Every structure is written in structure tokens, then in C-alpha cells.
Amino acid sequence: MNHSRGPVRTCVGCRGRDSRSTLVRLVADSSTSDPSVVVDPKASSPGRGAWVHPHPDCLDRAITRRAIVRALRIPVLAEHGKVVEWFDRFVRREPLIIEQESGSEADGHPMSTLR
Numbered sequence: 645m646n647h648s649r650g651p652v653r654t655c656v657g658c659r660g661r662d663s664r665s666t667l668v669r670l671v672a673d674s675s676t677s678d679p680s681v682v683v684d685p686k687a688s689s690p691g692r693g694a695w696v697h698p699h700p701d702c703l704d705r706a707i708t709r710r711a712i713v714r715a716l717r718i719p720v721l722a723e724h725g726k727v728v729e730w731f732d733r734f735v736r737r738e739p740l741i742i743e744q745e746s747g748s749e750a751d752g753h754p755m756s757t758l759r
Contacts, residue, residue: 649663650663650664650665651663651664652664653667653695654695655667655695655696655697655702655706656694656695656696656706656709656711656712656714656715657696657697657699657701657702657703657704657705657706657709657711658697658701658702658705660697662697664687664695666697666698667695667696667697667698668683668685668695668696668697668698669683669684669685669687669689669693669694669695670682670683670684670693670694670695670696670712670716670727671684671689671691671692671693671694671716672691672692672716672718672722673726674691678723679718679719679721679722679723680722680723680724680725680726681694681712681713681716681718681722681723681724681726681727682726682727682730683726683727683730692715692716692717693715693716694706694711694712694715694716696712698731698734698735699735700731700735703727703728703731707724707728712724712727
């Protein structure tokens, strides 16, 4: 938690306080007639916002506790599909394991072109 500089916000999922730059802002989508929640990546949309850590557990907890709709003051039946889709696209749900290649698969020499 690093909030020594800049504005501090509270994550609606875990209730942890953190700097604004490390959280994702969620807003009510006013372009549709049905209440829905969308990500505001630039944090510049007008109106109320709910802040959440870019971690799937924080988002899941916020949706389960209905903390997002409470913070945005919108109906409980609001659609969260766009937010979940954004998290699936930009935030990994599983840790990425990268194995380094040794470079010696072909003939034992890392600079060889015999692959």
C-alpha cells in the first residue's frame, strides 16, 4: 500500500486504501437504458465512481457484496458483464509462468541456426 503521494481511494472489494493510480475506476454506463457498470480507464468520466484493485478477487468480492452498486447508487440489478470482460482481457486471472529456454535444443550451442 503506497499512498504517500497523490489522492487516496478505497477499494470497494477489499476495503483497502491505496493510491488512485493503482486502482481501477468503475462508473455507471449512462449510454444504455438498462443500468450497467463499465470501466473508466482514464478515470475522467463525470459522476460517481467506485474504485477497485485490478485483481480478480477484489472484483469478485465487490460484486458479491453489491458494493459497486451501493457506491454508484444504482439499482441492484445492474449488469457487470462489461467490467468482468475488461478484467478478463486486461487482468490475468491465473499467474503466468514463463519458462526460460536454454537455447541449446538443436545441437547444444545457443547461437546455432540448426533448429
